[in-house]
Amino acid sequence: MKVLVLNGPNLGRLGTREPDVYGSTTHDDLVTLVGDTGRDLGLDVQVRQTDHEGELVGWLHEAADLGAAVVLNAGAWTHYSIAVRDAAAQLTGPLVELHISNVHRRESFRHHSVLSDIATAVMAGFGVDGYRLALEWLARRPS
DSSP, rough: EEEEEETTTTGGTTTOOOOOHOSSHHHHHHHHHHHHHHHTTOOEEEEEEOOOHHHHHHHHHHHHHHHHHEEEEEEGGGGGGGHHHHHHTTOSSSOOOOOESOOGGGGGGGGSSSSSTTEEEESSSTTTTTHHHHHHHHHOOOO
């Protein structure tokens, strides 16, 4: 199974950005964790991060065309980007919406997602371990 793990704005700063919220794992550490987990599970996984909304939209179009599964941490775009939502709505493979923190215990503007109603599954509050859990769930999911 092909899986694109797509990370949105500010996630490239993991490890230095609000470590009390997001932990001390860097984005490079996350790439290693996801790559190792994917190999162990027999998944073809690519991890990408962007601070540019149009680039994320393009990656979602690519995933739709490939029929790939997507683990999407859209960051702040989760809460307001109709462009990201519309691109994600075109996916034919499963979509896991992922948040490192429990967004429902944070500021009220983070409580709403424009993605949740189109996501196959939503994970929040598991830290970076949520990526491993999402990949394990995808690997066990019937085709």
